[in-house]
Amino acid sequence: MSGLRIRGLSAGYRGREVVRSLDLEGIAPGTVTALVGPNAAGKSTLLRAMAGLIPASGSVVLDGEDLLALDLDARSARIGFMPQSLPHRVSLSVFESVLVALKASGGAGRMDPRARVMAALDRVDLGDLANEPLDRLSGGQRQLASLAQAIVREPRLLLLDEPTSALDLGHQFAVMSMARSLAEAGGIVIVVLHDLVLAARWADRVAVLRRGALRAFGPADDVLTPEVFADTWAVRGRLMRSPLGVPYLDVDAIGRDTPPE
Numbered sequence: 291m292s293g294l295r296i297r298g299l300s301a302g303y304r305g306r307e308v309v310r311s312l313d314l315e316g317i318a319p320g321t322v323t324a325l326v327g328p329n330a331a332g333k334s335t336l337l338r339a340m341a342g343l344i345p346a347s348g349s350v351v352l353d354g355e356d357l358l359a360l361d362l363d364a365r366s367a368r369i370g371f372m373p374q375s376l377p378h379r380v381s382l383s384v385f386e387s388v389l390v391a392l393k394a395s396g397g398a399g400r401m402d403p404r405a406r407v408m409a410a411l412d413r414v415d416l417g418d419l420a421n422e423p424l425d426r427l428s429g430g431q432r433q434l435a436s437l438a439q440a441i442v443r444e445p446r447l448l449l450l451d452e453p454t455s456a457l458d459l460g461h462q463f464a465v466m467s468m469a470r471s472l473a474e475a476g477g478i479v480i481v482v483l484h485d486l487v488l489a490a491r492w493a494d495r496v497a498v499l500r501r502g503a504l505r506a507f508g509p510a511d512d513v514l515t516p517e518v519f520a521d522t523w524a525v526r527g528r529l530m531r532s533p534l535g536v537p538y539l540d541v542d543a544i545g546r547d548t549p550p551e
């Protein structure tokens with residue numbers, strides 16, 4: 291019963307279906323799943339539907355409970371969601387913004403809320419900026435603050451929408467390794483990434499979304515095949531590994547032909 295199972299999920303905007311009857315099963319606790327796919331494939335829409343931010347039909351079953359049937363409070367107690375775009379002109383300090391996220395959806399639990407906020411900020415390397423106004427941070431720092439808001443309640447299911455897009459190399463590494471350690475503590479992490487090397491390096495499984503449907507799901511080396519590069523991203527490419535197993539991409543042309551063996 292534990293784990294995540296999505297069946298027949300459809301979601302979209304004003305009558306336009308973007309995610310189409312999507313099935314994604316067998317996401318186990320303790321794992322990181324990278325959600326990848328071209329622009330406008332529906333990755334953010336899928337996360338928003340799971341987080342309850344847009345209407346959706348179908349089922350999203352977490353540990354035997356259908357999240358779509360829960361009210362927003364109950365759902366947000368189980369899910370941490372880090373959106374792709376961050377709100378501007380928020381007149382809160384970094385600390386206050388994470389405290390608000392902690393207190394929204396049912397309070398802070400038994401531990402001192404201020405200690406929990408500081409622990410989340412330290413985890414994303416923002417402890418020194420706790421009192422800084424949010425709108426004075428750099429883009430990458432704001433992304434880290436948004437991540438702290440998503441993890442502060444230690445949710446069972448963490449949904450991260452392009453969490454590394456504005457981050458330098460060191461912080462990319464730190465965020466992905468934090469995603470791994472949150473999963474290793476028993477949670478489930480689903481992370482939208484455009485960087486397929488990061489996906490192959492850090493995720494247990496890669497889910498490829500194409501035109502609102504699941505194109506492939508499995509370990510990166512099984513999923514990121516020349517055929518998938520060709521029909522999903524319209525490039526000739528393949529996932530390679532160095533002798534030490536470090537992944538890299540070999541992309542050499544635009545076009546739907548698969549590369550010669």
Ligand SMILES: Nc1ncnc2c1ncn2[C@@H]1O[C@H](COP(=O)(O)OP(=O)(O)OP(=O)(O)O)[C@@H](O)[C@H]1O
Nearest residue numbers: 303304308327328329330331332333334335336374
């Ligand atoms: N708020 C919205 N209202 C109407 N249509 C939207 C909205 N958000 C997204 N869409 C449309 O839904 C489709 C999927 O968008 P979505 O943001 O889910 O794709 P994505 O895979 O996350 O893309 P990207 O990699 O570019 O971020 C696009 O055609 C987009 O125009």
